[in-house]
Amino acid sequence: MKRRLLLFAASLQVLSSEGATHGPICQWHDDPCTTMAVHWIESQVEGLEGPGSWESSGGTFAGSENNLLALRRGIDFPSRLGGKALAVVEIARGISMRVYLDGKEVGRSSSDGAMVEFPVPPDFEGKRALLGILLEGTAVGLGNKVAGPRVTLCHGGNNVSLCDRTTVWNYSRDLPLNPLWKQVPPLERLLAPGSEFLFAYRKVGDSGWHGAKLLSRPFGPTAHRVHSVDLKNLLPDSRYGFMILWRGQVVGSWFFETAPSSFREGMSFVTGGDMYHTREMLDGMNRRAGTEAPLFALLGGDLAYANGVDGNRWLEWIESWTECAISPRGTLIPMIPVIGNHEVRGAAYRPTNAPPRAAAPFFYSLFLGMEDGSKFVVDFGDYMTVIALDSGHTQNVAPQTPWLREALEERRAFPYKFVCYHRPAWGTGVKGDAQEIQRAWCPLFEQHGVDAVFENDHHTYKRTHPLTAGKRDEVRGVVYLGDGAWGVRTRDVGASVKQQRPFLAHAESANHLIKVVLGEDQILYEAITAAGRRIDVSERKVRP
Ligand SMILES: [Fe+2]
CATH class of the missing domain: 3.60.21.10 (Metallo-dependent phosphatases)
Incomplete structure (x- = not known):
């Protein structure tokens, strides 16, 4: 059974990533009369970064030995953009910067400029877009602390802050970066950490559902994740139904039976x-x-x-x-x-x-x-x-x-x-x-x-x-x-x-x-x- 992850579905270009849930399968490793382990795998698209290469933080970011730091986050533009809308990205002096909107470079600055302006077309009204920023220079070198960027939207004679110095960004010092880093990141997930799966089960005929603790781990050396529940205290010779939910949506529902005692x-x-x-x-x-x-x-x-x-x-x-x-x-x-x-x-x-x-x-x-x-x-x-x-x-x-x-x-x-x-x-x-x-x-x-x-x-x-x-x-x-x-x-x-x-x-x-x-x-x-x-x-x- 497959599920499609839509990342930034609301952005101008609908950037989607093929992610999928594989399984579930049931395993007996303990008492088959009263237990059941259920496993499924959440696969990641090949070519995208695995978990661990990106982290989330607000405020300051530690520099890297490569003198490079990549930042990215989703930007929500207002439902109406007045006049000629301009976005302004500012960073501390001494750092050069390249700015990408939905994967396209929209401007760059030299180290003494430390500011990039770019026009925001009207078709970005009410949309979420991905802002990627690549920072470079000795000021983002190892041992330095880099203050986060400020992003301001100037439109209709007003200046609206989109990000201040404390805004949480995805950041990576794990270089070289995947070429897709500024296009289809698992950003939403990293900005809202914690498991997105839920597992609910009940004995057939019972009305209430029970939750189960999720055990998650990397699947071998891949970016895929194994998710499991290890159900205990089940009744022998009984039929159970279970559901897996992902972000509140039902992925599917299945049945298993325990062994007679x-x-x-x-x-x-x-x-x-x-x-x-x-x-x-x-x-x-x-x-x-x-x-x-x-x-x-x-x-x-x-x-x-x-x-x-x-x-x-x-x-x-x-x-x-x-x-x-x-x-x-x-x-x-x-x-x-x-x-x-x-x-x-x-x-x-x-x-x-x-x-x-x-x-x-x-x-x-x-x-x-x-x-x-x-x-x-x-x-x-x-x-x-x-x-x-x-x-x-x-x-x-x-x-x-x-x-x-x-x-x-x-x-x-x-x-x-x-x-x-x-x-x-x-x-x-x-x-x-x-x-x-x-x-x-x-x-x-x-x-x-x-x-x-x-x-x-x-x-x-x-x-x-x-x-x-x-x-x-x-x-x-x-x-x-x-x-x-x-x-x-x-x-x-x-x-x-x-x-x-x-x-x-x-x-x-x-x-x-x-x-x-x-x-x-x-x-x-x-x-x-x-x-x-x-x-x-x-x-x-x-x-x-
Ligand atoms: Fe063999």
Whole structure:
């Protein structure tokens, strides 16, 4: 959903800037029965300054080491301009000045003049225009204090003050300036700081709306901002409606549902990774995810394929989820996101030498609950646990093992246990198997009776037999499903792959998501294409 920001819409030239709100998306990182995190991104037009390069102040301004200082603000002209209207801009002596009105230079002065006059045409009557002033000279050098300019309008025999020495201006010493600085600034926003978004929510059927505290931060290294609410104390198994407002206008309204606090026959979730080569592929499978009406989506890495550098791919990925992953009941599908190599600069898979989390700036600035990295647990009441691990993208594999052991021991009594990470331990051979994972984690999955492990990354479909130490074990073995072909071009699986890799029960080259349906006695796993075709269906008894 997009919104258009009109900056200085009332000025002679309607200067507009394409800004947009992307999302919202829902995430579970805490108790899914009583919480919901909601995120959206406010994008900035590429080429405009990011937050931080301009500040607002009145009175005096500190000089810069470049001997340059830029000022700008909106000027409201009166509804009638009498006679030949002239605007006069004055600054202290010793400073030269260039003056711009709506981006056009209207005059300049040398340092001994310190005054610029320019005519204001009648068509500026009742309009707001952007006045930009570039000050130059040693008097605006480092260590100097520069008094603000005075702006006077002379018309119809009267002198009207438009700005005095205390007027608040946007100012910047952050040089070189963006060439658009004097044309389309985010001036209104900087002159009225504070969040312009509001979030309101209520349980469907309730009359009153609740507000929620907004958490805002930069989106990775971009000028875009992530805004979130982290809702707590919700009721389980309940439908909520929420609205996002921007400057008092409704941006949109959506619904989500919380998880039931106890097991319910037939509850389901979907899982898969490697989501976004093209929008068509992403949108198609996201629609399938929504249509299947799962409780949530467990997304196993390689989400936006941004490689830690392309923030705009994340905007597209978010938009697709918001628009397509909608249940037949009209609710947003909450996600549990897991990290993959394409979340990281250089697409790193380094199981013993992982880069720091700073290498995945979008992933970590967008999602909440990852203070300890991308290993975390989401527990559904006391019936289901979902454990996420980082398969060597921002954490090494082996050091996560003690944490995994403790997490599984604490959840010994949970009847349904699932694990998800990105790089397969038992794949289809299109890349090597992650032996570090086979050594460090797989024995724990076996020991603790994990029902299924969801792997990704290989752009194929696979389901293993129940495995113990890589060997078929129908009684105690762990099933591995994957391997990451949500919305990417698939890789070929060799015709003899099952002979070469006898641990595989099914392998093929097909886009899919995996739907997991929980029954009291059995768990159903279905691999489903975007069109809804079941390409592989299997059942596994719930462990006693
Ligand atoms: Fe990958």
